[in-house]
Every structure is written in C-alpha cells, then in structure tokens.
Amino acid sequence: MEGIPIRSARRGDIPSLLLLWDAMMREFVDADPRFEVHPDARAHMAASFAVWLQEPGRTVVVAEEAGRMIVGFATGVVLPGNGWQVPERLGRISDVYVAAPRRRKGIARRLAGRLLDLLYEEGVETVRLAAAVENPGARAFWNAVGWSELEVVLERPVPDPTPKV
Template sequence: MADVGVRPARRADAAAVAAVQVRAWRQGYRELLPAAVLAEVTGPEAEQAWRDRWAESISTPPSPRHRVLVAVANDLVTGFAAHAPAEDPDQDPAATAELLTLLVDPPHARAGHGSRLLAATVDLLREDGAETLLTWAFEEDRVLRTFLGSAGWAPDGAARTLDMGEPVRQIRLHTDISGA
C-alpha cells in the first residue's frame, strides 16, 4: 500500500508542482484550448516560469489565506491545489474562497489524490471561516465538472469568455462548505 496524503507545499516542491501542471494541462486541456496557446503555456520556457511562480506563491504568499497543498504518494508529488480569498467583485472574500487550481498528474489520476486535495482544502478554509468555495472551469471540461459535481458543486450562473485567439468560455462553480 502506498503512503499517501496531503501536506502544505514547500519551496522545494515548486519544480514538481510545475511539472504536474504542465503534464495535466497537456492531457486535460488538449481539446479545450487552442493548440498554439496550449503549446505556449506548457513549453519548456513556460514550465520554468511556472516553477518560479509556484516557488514564490509557496514561499511568500500574499496572505495567510493563500495556500498551496500537494498530494503525495511515497514522497512523490502527485497533484496539487491552490486556494485564496475570492476576488470576484460579487463575492465577500471574508466568507468566500476560490479554488484557484486542482490538478493531478495524469499517471496518478483516479487514485484519490484529487479527493484528498479537495477535502484538505475545505478543512483549511472552514478553519479560516469560509462558508462558500468557488472555482472557474472551462465550460467544456467535463472531467473537472463531473468530479466537482460529485462533491456537491454546481454552476452559480456566472460565466466569462477568455480571448485565446478564439473565445474560450468558463463558468463559475460553487459549493457550500459551511458544514451547516
């Protein structure tokens, strides 16, 4: 049985987090994003930039409520999640948090890492007093929407369109984490 769990990310995890992100995006977003955009955000230069950004996010977060967690199996980073106070203008950042990302390395998918990351995120956010958790998802991302839907998430009616050389629509999902 593998030794699995979730822990706060360490600066030394930044390279593994960036590598997981790139691999997960290459596989999961290949049908959701324009090919040129995906190649640009997952190429070697981009991976180095992500590594630097994750190192900074882990080492010097903007607030104590900005966190990066990693899923591990036998000391190998298999996925990660990041959350922060919600910044959407229609949300109260004291009561609402945003799941900025939750990604699992494709070779380790469907092994419970995503569920553990989500549960740990919710536990921390409840301690912070958050009552609602939201995230933005590509409208066509059936994998993420099914995963979150099985955990009680639903669209809240908000949507946005990103310009990626062609329009790519995202919808906002939310869930009650108040425990009430």
C-alpha cells in the same frame, strides 16, 4: 492508495509542481486550444509558486506517494468580496490536478478536502472555482464531491481584421 498523505507544499516541491502544472496545461490545451499557454508561462508559474508558498491567504497542498513522489496538487486563495454581493471573504480554488496514472483512487477528493479545510480556517464564507466547459471529467468530479454550477463564462474572440462599427 487509500490514505495517500496530503501535506502543505514546500519550496523543494516546486520542480514537481511545475512538472504537474505543465502536464495539466497540456491536457487543457488538448481539450480546448483556446487555453493556449503563453511562452513565458513556465517562468511565471515558477515565480508564482515560490510566492504562493509564503503568501498569507495562499494555500498549496500536494499528494505525496511513498514519501517522495508528488502525484497531485491543489491551490487556493482567499479573496475579498466584490463589495456588492454578500460574501465578504471568498475562497477560490485555482487548480486541482492528479497525474493521469493515479486517477480514480480518491486523491483529488482528499486534495480538495484538505484545501477546503484550510480555506475554512481562513474564515471564507463560500468557495468558488472555474472548470472548463470541454473538461467533462473535472465537471463530473466537482459534481461528485458536492459542487454545483453558478455561472457560465462566454467568450468571443475579436475578429481579424477588426470590423468597423
């Protein structure tokens, strides 16, 4: 598995990307049902991948095993700063996923490394991502490759029925 090729995604990869994205979302929902997926999510993602593959500032990379099978992917985007904090150009990693049977072989490390190189080429000043609290594997991975926690997102669902204040 050493040196599995990482390359930019192509249009023909979209069916494989969708399969991996489905598997990723199933894992997220199993770990925390609050990440329940919208019924139209697959169609939405199919359209999103098609746009991302040609949109400036978007990056999608894949790990291709034996020259034909996509076993992992990573996506990122360049965003403007918010205007009140220092970074004027931010990179955001939106997804990194490796098929379960191919884990702990360094594939995510290589995917993230390539994605970061491409984001750095776009002139980003920092790169951020969100990892679920109930995803200790992801948090361990990001810590292992040099990331540190910045903020915690809190959520409180609206009570049903909505109380009168």
